Amino acid sequence: MKILLINPPTFNMITSALPGVIEEERGVNPPLGILYIAGYLRKFTDHEVEMFDTQLEKSSYEEIEERIKKSNPDAVGITAMTFTIIDVIKICKIIKNFNPNIKVILGGPHINIYPNETMEIPEVDFLVMGEGEMVIKDLVNNINDQEKLHQITGLVFRDDGQIVKTGVRELLQDLDILPFPAREITQYKKYSSVLATHKIVTTMFTSRGCPYKCSFCDRPHLGKRFRARTAANVVDEMELCQNMGIGEILIYDDTFTIDRRRVVAVCEEYLKRGLKINWDIRARVNTVDTELLKLMKKSGCTRIHYGVEAGTEKILKVLKKGINRKMVKKAFKLTNKEGIESLAYFMIGSPTETVDDIKETIKFAKKIKPNFVHATVLMPFPATDIYYQGLESKVIKSDHWREFAKNPTADFKPHLWTENFDEKELFQLLRLFYHKFYLRPSFIVKKLAELKSWDEFVRKFKAGMSIIKMKKNPHKLISARVAE
Template sequence: MTKIAIIFPTPIATIPTGLTYVIKRFKQNGFDVRVFINTFKKFKNMDQIKNDVIDSFNPDVVGLSYGTYNILEVYRLQRLCKEGGYFVIAGGPHPSIGAEESLRHGADIVFRGEAELGIDDFCRWFTDGQDKTMLVKIRGASYIDSEGRVQHNKKPRRLMKTDELGEMDVSSIDLEPFTVADGSVKGLNVISCGRGCPFRCSFCSHSDWYAWGKRSVDSIIAEMVHKNEEYGITHFWMSDETFTIHKDRIHEFCKRLRNEKLPFTWDAGTRINCVDESLLKTMKEGGMTKITYGVESADDETLKKVNKGYSAKDAYETVLMTGKLGIPMYINLMTGFPWESVEHVENNIRFIKTVEKYVYCFQLYGAVIPYPDTGIYDEYHDIYGFTNWWMQEEFQDAGMVIYQNVANPYKVSTFFQRNLYDDTYVAEDYFFKFDKPYKQAVAKMGFLIGWKAICAQYNSPVKCYFKYAVGRGSQLLYEIFPRLEKRIVGSLIKTNKIHEVRLTGKFVEE
């Protein structure tokens, strides 16, 4: 039996859903699979992954799945594996975007985009003798040919009916590192109801996923029932980027849950222009307890420039309508766009103050990161001088939330940034340059967002006021001595304890 080690090398706090389907596909093709997902509870650096995980298993193939974060270390691991004699394959967001770059840094084959059909081809090719002239048969694969040229095979058809993928496969994954304070397993309650997103927001990198593939209501409910029976899960997260693309399907889903009297509740995320009052009522009656809206901005200029397709007025109306229906909300707002001024932030602040009584929590981070393959990157990387920033040492900690990606969050962030609002990319001028009034306006917005987050996390008013006061003090200290808190606290506390107490989509007491 062909052995493959599937590695998610950069630390993550929740089970990576997409990887579970990759694992499943290799198993279905008869491969002996060993999985290592790097976490903060069982963190390993790249050398330890190579020595403790890969070499101890001695696989025929090493498969790496990764994004843009800490890419230099990931590439070093690829090269170590290739030098060790392993056949290296790579997939995930960054290899899909930069296939040639990944190949030049140690990968033998890169899978671009949706990989299941390409994995089928690869498994046949590998077990049939690895004839290099037949690499052209592996759909969606990129590789370097015998003359040193990069070849990109045609991608397979998208899987538009995702029932054929079935459920997540977590049987090969160590669940203990994802288990948090209340005993739940972060990511185990995820239900993937479809793949892709047809919208083209300029800050989002998913050019391989514009076509939206859907899963049948029968298949979705079957997975919910199975996870309830096997793990006792009664509350689920519908993980689609835009859950309500097809409203009729959601009406059907909710009707089924009610008619079959299934004891499930669930949360979902969508866009504010993909719901209406009738649908929201149906979703609430069907067990939805909270909805996440990617509002992103309450400023019309920013909404237009990021291609959201709706106005600030639309955002107000939908959020207020949802609140009046008694549906709690989690709201995503973004900052740090290069064209923004204090006025843009003030528009967000007015929005927060108007709707906050209906909102469970606002996103604790949201400063834009110009990821490769986004409109923001394409338009501004030359102007601001961050071309290929992911290949520069000083940007290796840049992930969606800085303090959630590093081994020692206290060394790179303040109490304010970890507990009220992570304004690191704005305050530190990571990609774009901002003046002091803008930074102060973002911090002001952060105080509003942070207060909601603290109240969502703690039941004790005393603890809420204490945490908030410490957060304000932290931000004030940062303005006067930007590095002081990080230097002192980062030297005293070196273990990342953040993910041990936070759950996906809600908070628990420390």
């Protein structure tokens, strides 16, 4: 059997909470989910597996159709995100119009939240629920045996017109048994990141799940318990990436530093092998200390992404972050002292937030001195505390995400938290945030001095121009109550 795995395009992506001109210059990262699927199928089955990243190849619908025809697969697996579900449906239709006998399999966050609504799409044959590696292996090995399909936990499919759900498979506890993502079947040298100092970049997971309860995140409701790979297994993959010519790894764990002892073990193993590849991580401000940062820096860690989210104690509590301003200031001070780059994530437009709160957050962002900030307007996602709170309080008028899942249309606009702002004002404030942080002369001079290569200059110049293009003078666009 030939299996084609597709990372869908974003032609009809729901409007992001990040200004589009910035979104365009962020780069394209490898789709880890389907690369793990590809690696698992290649190791544990005899099926032929191909991968098609439409985002990397900037493929049009016509080019996608030609690629599907050229591949002529027996089954196609597609990653389904709510933001890209319209494009996913379009690809499903292309597949079935070409050959109705090709089996269409969807996985990803969208189908786990809205399985019934997704199965209303007539072109979809199977949903793979939860973590998909073992489920999809069992599915493709028995895809034409209806009786055996009923015995595979983790599937949704139709039998005689009726939707069948076989439950959700238990989470894999030993992540070391998973083969590494099948980067070798991709054009992996073309992936990039605006933040990276190296031209060839990849992504990596060293753990799955998150134990924290942030109100804007779906993790608490989707039941993803924290599990981690061993240090030796992690460094094995780092070493493989280095041998492939990759210069930098973006580690996408929700929080790499949850288990301090494991972080130390990873660093010690890295040093023992004499590796040179750089890596960056995501961490909470209350999970780092001087000793750990020194060791991470020595072991190739060049950048830490911290989820700060807000600059006031009030909003940090609303978001259930479990941190405070003092912790944030300490973490950034220590990180900067050790010479590790820092990126601070912020959101504006949270429940109960006011203009004064947002002004304070902008000031706080400058005060803690991260190397970069990434600010968005808070978007209440499905399966989050904030979304449920909004429905209950009527700030969010209807269950619009479910309505969209039932009837995806290109003109859909997700509801923001507009208790104290209208949507236009929120995005004006977001533009102001970017201008206040990035267009300071001192910041620009510092960034120019830090550039290490022409490629890095080109990437960051494009990103900088995108910020300038947001609006030449955002102050004129903002209501009087926002003006300073």
